[in-house]
Amino acid sequence: MASLRCFLRSGRNAVSVILRREFHKTSPAALQVTVRDALNQAMDEELERDERVFLLGEEVAQYDGAYKVSRGLWKKYGDKRIIDTPITEMGFAGIAVGAAMAGLRPICEFMTFNFSMQAIDQVINSAAKTYYMSAGVAAQHSQCFAAWYGHCPGLKVISPWSAEDAKGLLKSAIRDDNPVVVLENELMYGVPFEMSEEAQSKDFTIPIGKAKVERQGSHITLVSHSRMVGHCLDAAAVLAKEGIECEVINLRTIRPMDIDTIEASVMKTNHLITVEGGWPQFGVGAEICARIMEGQAFNYLDAPAIRVTGVDIPMPYAKILEDHSTPQIKDIIFSVKKTLNV
Amino acid sequence: MQKMLTIISNVLRGSASRNGTRVVVSARTYADFTPQATFDIKKCDLHRLEEGPPQQAVLTREEGLQYYRTMQTMRRMELKADQLYKQKIIRGFCHLYDGQSLTDSSQEACAVGIEAGINLTDHLITAYRAHGYTLTRGGTVREILAELTGRRGGIAKGKGGSMHMYTKNFYGGNGIVGAQVPLGAGVALACKYQEKNELCVCLYGDGAANQGQIFETYNMASLWKLPCIFICENNKYGMGTSVERAAASTDYYKRGDFIPGLRVDGMDVLCVREATKFAAEHCRSGKGPILMELQTYRYHGHSMSDPGISYRTREEIQEVRSKSDPISMLKDRMLNNNMASVEELKEIDVEVRKEIEDAAQFATTDPEPPLDDLCNHLFYNDPPIEVRGTNPWTKLKSVS
Numbered sequence: 001m002a003s004l005r006c007f008l009r010s011g012r013n014a015v016s017v018i019l020r021r022e023f024h025k026t027s028p029a030a031l032q033v034t035v036r037d038a039l040n041q042a043m044d045e046e047l048e049r050d051e052r053v054f055l056l057g058e059e060v061a062q063y064d065g066a067y068k069v070s071r072g073l074w075k076k077y078g079d080k081r082i083i084d085t086p087i088t089e090m091g092f093a094g095i096a097v098g099a100a101m102a103g104l105r106p107i108c109e110f111m112t113f114n115f116s117m118q119a120i121d122q123v124i125n126s127a128a129k130t131y132y133m134s135a136g137v138a139a140q141h142s143q144c145f146a147a148w149y150g151h152c153p154g155l156k157v158i159s160p161w162s163a164e165d166a167k168g169l170l171k172s173a174i175r176d177d178n179p180v181v182v183l184e185n186e187l188m189y190g191v192p193f194e195m196s197e198e199a200q201s202k203d204f205t206i207p208i209g210k211a212k213v214e215r216q217g218s219h220i221t222l223v224s225h226s227r228m229v230g231h232c233l234d235a236a237a238v239l240a241k242e243g244i245e246c247e248v249i250n251l252r253t254i255r256p257m258d259i260d261t262i263e264a265s266v267m268k269t270n271h272l273i274t275v276e277g278g279w280p281q282f283g284v285g286a287e288i289c290a291r292i293m294e295g296q297a298f299n300y301l302d303a304p305a306i307r308v309t310g311v312d313i314p315m316p317y318a319k320i321l322e323d324h325s326t327p328q329i330k331d332i333i334f335s336v337k338k339t340l341n342v
Numbered sequence: 343m344q345k346m347l348t349i350i351s352n353v354l355r356g357s358a359s360r361n362g363t364r365v366v367v368s369a370r371t372y373a374d375f376t377p378q379a380t381f382d383i384k385k386c387d388l389h390r391l392e393e394g395p396p397q398q399a400v401l402t403r404e405e406g407l408q409y410y411r412t413m414q415t416m417r418r419m420e421l422k423a424d425q426l427y428k429q430k431i432i433r434g435f436c437h438l439y440d441g442q443s444l445t446d447s448s449q450e451a452c453a454v455g456i457e458a459g460i461n462l463t464d465h466l467i468t469a470y471r472a473h474g475y476t477l478t479r480g481g482t483v484r485e486i487l488a489e490l491t492g493r494r495g496g497i498a499k500g501k502g503g504s505m506h507m508y509t510k511n512f513y514g515g516n517g518i519v520g521a522q523v524p525l526g527a528g529v530a531l532a533c534k535y536q537e538k539n540e541l542c543v544c545l546y547g548d549g550a551a552n553q554g555q556i557f558e559t560y561n562m563a564s565l566w567k568l569p570c571i572f573i574c575e576n577n578k579y580g581m582g583t584s585v586e587r588a589a590a591s592t593d594y595y596k597r598g599d600f601i602p603g604l605r606v607d608g609m610d611v612l613c614v615r616e617a618t619k620f621a622a623e624h625c626r627s628g629k630g631p632i633l634m635e636l637q638t639y640r641y642h643g644h645s646m647s648d649p650g651i652s653y654r655t656r657e658e659i660q661e662v663r664s665k666s667d668p669i670s671m672l673k674d675r676m677l678n679n680n681m682a683s684v685e686e687l688k689e690i691d692v693e694v695r696k697e698i699e700d701a702a703q704f705a706t707t708d709p710e711p712p713l714d715d716l717c718n719h720l721f722y723n724d725p726p727i728e729v730r731g732t733n734p735w736t737k738l739k740s741v742s
Binding site: 080083085091092093094095098099100101102103104122125126153154176177178256294295 | 465467513516517524525526527528529530531533535536554555558559561562565566720721722724734
C-alpha cells in the first residue's frame with residue numbers, strides 16, 4: 001500500500017504540472033475505486049470489446065448481482081448477454097462450459113464458491129481436463145478455495161486483492177482461451193483502492209502468472225494473496241516502527257504460481273512467511289514452502305519458512321469466533337518476530 | 343449418382359475376379375434396381391405434441407446403401423475393438439456401441455438415423471459409448487481404432503482413449519454420467535446466440551436419465567428456448583440394473599415434463615431418421631427443446647468387463663437379436679424391394695471388412711505417442727510452460 005501511494009503521489013505531481021500549462025485539458029487523475037466497481041468495469045469493458053463474452057449466474061441480471069458486482073450490465077447489454085439462471089449450479093456451470101466449447105466466452109458466476117462445489121465436477125472434469133484429453137471464475141464466502149482449484153492441472157486460478165488486481169486480472173481471465181477460476185473475496189467488494197491512470201484504461205490487463213511486490217523490504221518476505229495482502233501490509237507498517245522492514249508479495253495468481261519472484265525475494269531477505277486465509281493442510285502456503293525447499297532459495301534461509309493460515313476448523317458462525325479463525329494482523333506480527341527471533 | 347455408379351463398378355470388379363458365371367449374374371445396371379421405395383414405419387408415442395413424425399419414410403437406393411455401409415462399418419469396427427480388447431491390445435474402459443454395449447448392437451440405427459436427420463454443421467454430444475457417433479460425425483475407423491490402442495495416429499493423439507474422442511462439432515465422448523447434458527445445452531445456447539440456425543443433439547442413456555443435472559438442464563433449455571434435441575437411448579439396462587429397478591417412471595420421453603417428447607423405435611433407422619427430422623424442424627422453428635426416447639437394446643454387457651448375462655437371460659438376448667436387428671431390417675427391406683442385390687451387399691461387407699482390417703493393422707503398428715507429448719495440450723493458445731515431473735529435478739516442457 002505504501003509503495004502504491006508513492007507511485008500515485010509522483011503521478012499526481014506530473015499531472016498537476018500539465019494542468020497548470022494546459023488548464024483547459026483534463027487528464028484523469030488517480031481515483032479511488034472499490035474492488036466491486038473494478039470488477040464491474042472489467043466486465044463492462046470486455047462485454048463491449050468482444051461479442052462472444054456473456055455473463056450468467058444467479059441474480060446477475062435484473063437484481064444487478066447478489067453483491068452488486070454486475071450492477072448496470074443488464075440494463076446496458078440486455079437479456080442475450082446477461083443471463084439470470086435458476087438455482088441450479090451444476091446445470092448452468094455445465095451450460096457455461098458447453099457454450100465455451102462451442103466458441104463463446106462465458107463468465108460463469110457462482111454466488112459463493114461454496115455453491116461451486118455442486119458444480120466442481122463440471123469445472124474440473126469438463127472444463128479443466130477436456131483440452132488435454134482432446135489433444136487440443138466467483139466470490140469466496142466462508143472458505144478459501146484456492147487450494148482446491150489450485151490443485152488441478154488444466155485450470156488457471158487467480159486471486160485478486162486490490163481494485164486494480166480485480167480489474168486487470170478479470171480482464172485477462174476473460175481474454176484467456178482457457179478455463180480460469182477467479183477467487184473474489186466478498187469481504188473486499190466494498191473496499192476502495194486508488195486506481196492509477198493506467199489502470200483506468202480499457203486496455204489495462206494484468207498478466208496471469210505474475211506476482212507483485214507490493215512493498216519492498218530487507219528483513220523478511222511475506223507472501224500472500226487476496227484479503228490477507230492487506231493484513232500483511234498493515235502488519236508491515238506496524239513492524240516498520242520497530243525497525244523491521246518486511247517485503248510483501250501479492251501472489252495475484254495461485255496457478256500457475258510465480259515462484260521466481262518469491263525465490264528472488266527470499267534470497268534477499270533470508271526469511272519467509274506465507275499468509276493465507278485458507279486452511280493449513282495441503283494449502284497454498286504448503287505448496288510455496290515445498291517449492292522453496294526444493295529450489296535454490298533454500299540455501300538462503302536463515303530460519304525455517306513458516307505458514308500463517310486459517311485455523312484448521314470449519315468456519316464458525318459467531319462473529320468473534322469467525323474473526324479468530326482467520327489470521328489477524330497480530331498473528332502476522334507475532335510470527336515475524338518469532339521467525340526473526342526478536 | 344456418382345456413388346451409385348462407383349458401387350456398381352466395384353461390385354462388377356469384385357465379382358469379375360471370382361468366377362465367370364457370377365459376372366453374368368451380377369452384371370445388372372442401375373436401371374434394374376428400384377431407385378426408391380416407401381416404407382411404413384412405427385408410429386411414435388407423443389407427449390405434449392399434437393402431431394408426430396410421418397408414419398411412412400421414403401428410402402432411396404443411394405441412401406439405403408450408404409446407411410447399410412455405415413452401419414456395417416460401425417458393427418465390424420466394434421467387433422474388432424472387442425477382439426483387440428480380448429487380446430489386451432486395448433486397455434482400460436471400452437464401451438462398445440454394437441448392440442449398444444459391445445457387439446450386437448442396435449445402436450447403429452440410432453447413430454446413422456440421427457445423422458441422417460441433421461446436418462454436419464449441427465452439433466452433437468454424447469456420453470462414453472461414443473465410437474459410433476465419432477464415425478458418423480466424420481472420424482475414420484483408422485483414427486478411432488488407433489485411439490483405442492493409444493497410438494499417435496489416434497483421433498485424440500492417443501491421449502483420450504475410448505471415452506474422449508472428438509471431431510468438428512462433435513464434443514465427445516464424456517466419462518461422467520449425465521455431465522454431457524448441461525454441456526449440450528450450452529452448445530445449443532451458443533447456437534442460438536450465434537444465429538446460424540444450428541442445433542445441438544444431446545444424448546444420454548436410461549441410466550443417466552435420473553440425474554439431477556439433467557432436470558436442471560431441461561428447465562433452462564425450456565426457459566430460454568434453446569435449440570436442443572435431448573435424446574435418451576433407452577437400452578433397458580443401466581449397467582446391470584434394469585430400468586424397472588432404477589426409474590419410478592420408465593416413460594423417458596415424458597420425463598422432460600414441460601418439454602414435448604416422442605418415443606421412437608430405435609432399431610429402425612428410418613424411424614429414427616424421420617423422428618430426428620421432425621425434432622430438428624421443431625428446434626429450428628424456435629419452439630425450444632424437444633425430447634426423443636429411442637428404444638434400443640444392448641446385446642453385449644455394459645462394457646468389456648461385463649458378460650451381460652448375470653442380470654438377464656441368454657434367451658432374451660437371442661430373441662431380440664433375431665427379431666429386431668437393425669442391419670438385418672434394412673437389408674431385408676432393400677432386398678425385398680429390389681433396391682439392391684445380395685451380391686452387392688456382400689461386396690460392401692467385403693469392403694468394410696477390408697477397411698476394418700487395414701485400420702486394425704494401423705492401430706496395432708502405429709507407434710505410441712512420443713514421451714515429450716506427455717505434458718502438451720494443457721492449455722490452448724498459451725506460451726510454453728514448465729511442468730513439474732515426478733520429482734523436483736524433473737522439469738517437463740508443455741506446449742499448447
